[in-house]
Amino acid sequence: MRTTIRGTLFGGLALMAGDLLFKEGLPLFGKNTKAGPTVWQLDPAKCIQCGRCAINCVKTPSAVKCTHAYSMCGYCKLCSGYFKPGTKTLETGAENKLCPVSAIKRTFVEDPFYEYIIDETLCIGCGKCVKGCGAFGNGSLQLQVRHHLCDNCNDCSIARNCPAEAFSRVPLTDPYLLKGFGKEKI
């Protein structure tokens, strides 16, 4: 009787372990599927810039960052992803900046063009600039999970809380979902 119970227990445990290995994959190498390992990514087409990426990530600051699809950028003088709405003069004082952590650097290129570069060490992934760029501009600022920062948790805390269900697993070989005029190198 005792042998039977022990056998049943071990058998059950072995089945569970096998199920985890083959279905869930090894977290260290991304989630393994028949198509290969996968990583978390957010779809900018679904993203509603709710601010949860900044709050819900287990990393501080979040592994979600604002990325810039330069081929879509208008290099605008009045960038609505950079300036606060209602800014009277287009000066780069803190009072005019939309980004709460001043993570966007504005550089003059030539009249009337300005380049906008994201400082990822500062960016918290709040999506405020993404909202402004998408509403008034071409939508070249987009949130993306940066894989060198992401722990690729099995149960992503941001994905669980995302109201737009914008998070999904994508192949490790094609880990970014930037929308725009083609794949950007970020």
Place this chain on the structure above:
Amino acid sequence: MKKPVIIILAIFLLMALLAWMLRDLFMVNPALQKNPYDYGMKEVRKADSMPAYSEIAPIKPLLKEITSIACGKDGKIFLAGKGGVEIFDPSGRVLKMFSIPGYATCMALMPGGNLAIGMEDHLEVWTPSGTIISAWEAVDTASVITSVVATQSSVFAADAGKKIVYRYDHQGKLEAKIGEKDPVRKVPGFIIPSPFFDVGISPSGDLWIANTGRYRLEKYSMDGAFLSCWGEASMALEGFAGCCNPTHFAFLEDGSFVTSEKGIERVKVYSPAGKFVALVAGPDAFDEGTRGLDLAAGPNGRILVVDPSRNLVRIFLPKEKR
């Protein structure tokens, strides 16, 4: 404290904790949680001035996707869009509808009564009865014709793809390219970050072009020499906001400009000198994200606005005239 009291208190606390957990799990809608990084779009979309125009009943076209509008001196309204052209009398009654093979991106009335229609990369001339007269060759495969206007001798077409305004004769012969970037002649070129690039002829016969990346309207000679401009980048009512505005403009009978914008959707009137005069319709009159508010000015100060989001022609009248 007595033991039964402690037990009752502990049970009460446990029940409260359980209730809070259940509420948090099943009753709190995550979509309704407040965003601490909210952009404040509601504040931005609030017009800080009352419109000087009031809206009357719109025209509901039969076309499923309208893009452009033109208005004749007799008040007839011409609409073009995906796969067709629709003509209305001034009261909004359908007079004629015909099919066109393709997608009309813009349209203008020619002096003889024909219609010059931008078909994505080239222009076509149609009679109002629906017969094609000619299809002009596209200048470039990357061309996107977003606006067209005709005078007695020329047809001007704005190409947002190449950022150039073309001047044709009435037979479709390309006569000049206006605004082509040329460092030798110190022509800076138009800044067109999005596919909205409008061209118009004022009642006094001047050629005006919307240089949207510079947030201004520019006046050119018929040969393409830059003459003057007005407009400034600002989110305030008097300016043009976003990456590139105004997306469209038209002229009232007295030479005043009517402009429309994307981003903060609004239609405004400026004096012939470019001074802000009145708000026609603020962002609250349009769906958020509406783009492509093509304009036409009708008799008696009537302003016609293509609303692609609702697929309607919205009509605004000055309050005092109404």
